[in-house]
Amino acid sequence: MRLSAFAALLLAAPVVAQPVAEPTDSTAIAFIKAEATERGQVMDHATWMTDVHGARLTGSEALDRAQEWAVDRFRSWGVSAELEPWGTFGRGWKSDRMAMSARVSGPDVASQSFPLTAAPKAWSPSTGRASGELVVIDIDDDTLDPATLDVRGKVVLMGSLSDVARGLEPLAQRRDEHELLELANAGLAMTRGAQRRYSPEVLARYRARAARTQAVLTGEPLAILTPSGTGGSGAVRAMQAAVPEGQATGAGGRAAPWTAGVETVAQFAVLDEHANRLIRLAEAGQSVTIDLDYAATFTDEEVVEDNVIAEIPGTDLADEIVIVGGHFDSWHSGSGATDNAAGSAVTMEAARILKAFYDARGEGPRRTIRFALWTGEEQGLWGSRGYVSEHFAPTPGYGEPPTDVLPGHANVSAYYNMDNGSGRFRGVYMQSNEAVRPIFRAWLDAFDDSTAQTLTISNTGGTDHLSFDNVGIPGFQFLQDPLAYFAKTWHTHMDVYDHLDPDDMEQAAAMMATFAHHTAERAEKLPRKAMPDLAGN
Template structure:
């Protein structure tokens, strides 16, 4: 819990600094000089040892800021909705894994920082300007900052303009002194959080369930209005609409209607994933990959989720489940005048429908107008009431209530899709049966891109032959200083599967790659922990 925070520049002149502590940063108070770490290799660490205690440490470079000539908020237009509506099916290990390059260097830097104990480590976000500050979780050399009894260096993210101002002064050799007063406390000593579950009982099909929900936890820099007070309030309004409909019509739901407000979504879908693990699937020791489905799994007709800000609903992400398209098309028809008509086979990730989708339960997130969600409010200090649209949220509640009711009243449960693995294997078998099939030698240099909602990740992959297997080196523009080295990967019928871990926002995320190679191109799927599966495309650069 954040109890108090302030930061000021004291020398060479006074000014108040726009900054926010990172999640799980401990209390700290002090005044000290600023030191910028210019580290390009582990050999550069020595010059800073014994010199950082009682100092503020900068670990980012200057980020250039351009005038925002284009509006930060937007709605879907005809072109963007048409692109989604015409999208095709989403493309859905013996190994040793080594960490190389930037990962080892980052670990060494944070190990040194934890030994040196500066007042605080300061950075700036990769986006945001004009006082908008996007803040993530604190980092550590190993493990996670939120782990029990973990030693964490205080950390704060500054507005890019103030970070740049301080950085430029240090580069000119000026002595810059800052002061900070941070008071925080850990308020969850038993490590438990709680989901909120409510039900409207069904009748003749009461053992079957229609679920709808949103996460109720939020990031700490704002009030969590758009992420995800918006989704939670909509789902509570859905429940009110359903109860009022039952009261006024006297018609009871056939299936049980279950509202879920999830906790721990921001830490990795903890609330929904553990709920699914408790009732619908056995995840085994991994906690992620389902080993066996539980009997209750078959009783869930659908799960509907809302978690992309305040924008009104424009349609539904089908998660590759083409069998529900004609059903949802009929259900959307009455809402044409409200702007909700688009059905896309695309997946979308990063929220609580994924654990359901991952165990075969039809799980859906609605397409929403972007508004200023990713550009201004998502995990930023601007995530406040002022950026909510009441009209849009009312529209969303109306449409979702209709979907939940229709799902409850139909004779059959919603059809389920084939697993991503089944879909990929069917495509591979079709390719193998083709007369044009030809075994490919993947050795060489490739570029790739991963389509993730709100962003595109690009990178390079170098593949070297190692006996009858291959060694891979991956780089990404998301973390340009890091390399992933995966050794001893097999290719079977032009298909290559491998996995590794990647660090993002202070978390280690399990990455699984499932790729198909042709002579000049790659296509396949990347699964990022519980955040979802995303299409991968690429091309050969050289042999």
């Protein structure tokens, strides 16, 4: 039989069917929300992480103890949990005590002393009780010849005057409609591979600055102070100490202060206002002495570090997995509350809620749900990269393409991360994966929270979902309210329990559990972006 051309065209025309509605589970969502709010425990998890165990610096004993606590807590809910090693890191470190003050004396003023608000940079060696003359070196001053810098025995304030906000704007913010609309309307983000290029002039200035820094680091100063760069928030931001070039390299092929055998000098971040006063005193020709009492301990030269991995096993699709998580390690001067006990407590609470739900339902999730508390995040996503390398696709370094694809790669539906402070979820960064939009839209509609409605095609960076995204596994970070994250708490001594928002934490736990459940139960795994090229292709 031969069809007329017109009839053939009609038959071949695609059926304009209504897209199949993404199924949602209102029973589960109602249970999850009630469990998160009426019987919620997220702030108790956070108390134990922050107030009790305290800062959780990678390599430290405090982190080990806190991880053991987390494993025990998962198990107390009947959720299996293990420490899973991701590799050797370097040495541990902790600050034992620190006090710093400045003593001023000049020909025409009464001698006086005032305390400096400061925090040691991690892996700074002890100074003991010591005093040193203050010298201010503007490290960006291109007229300074590194060969002429005499810093031996002195306390070097490396930097220049910082702008200090007068506090006319609130530090803590929620995203407003305007900002959310801009995110929702954002175009497709630039694809990877856009390399930053520096002009020869910029490179030359960068090298000259590095030479001055090297001269200070190797000139045997008593200590180095830097303005903490938190302008007016009252917080001191301290990360790791810098190390002189030309020393032994460790993990990742670079010398870091945690690398066994690497030597450096004691370094401190100082509150901007206090650093500014020291700079102005020096400019006024006053003689300033810094009195310092600082002790620190290094431990275990080569520690193997672990992630905490917990799991609710799946049923008919148990080989396939959904992972939710956040990093458990922190910087050292606060107690790592918003960065990232928040994401860790929410991940643990999602596990508790989902376990309670599946127990009540009498049937586990279709896919296996894993709960990951990563470590080594602050030093370069070490824990999540190690996990992804071991199970899904090996990558040699941060942001580098995978060298291979392992069989487990195909089995991961999605990874969801929380690591942008304690602010409530306002939506999801789709990470350039347009195909997830109708799915996430259906889940957000079903979750029915008017404050969490934004889907943006934009990418966000800086944290563990990148370890998955980088090897072609759908990895997402929730879009959160910033509160005072970058303005005050991020990596600072103010990153403590009091800056966690309990209502926001409960909402985040409920939404994370909702996304994990729906990902575990849907017919298909989540659609993926194109697989990145393997290394060498």
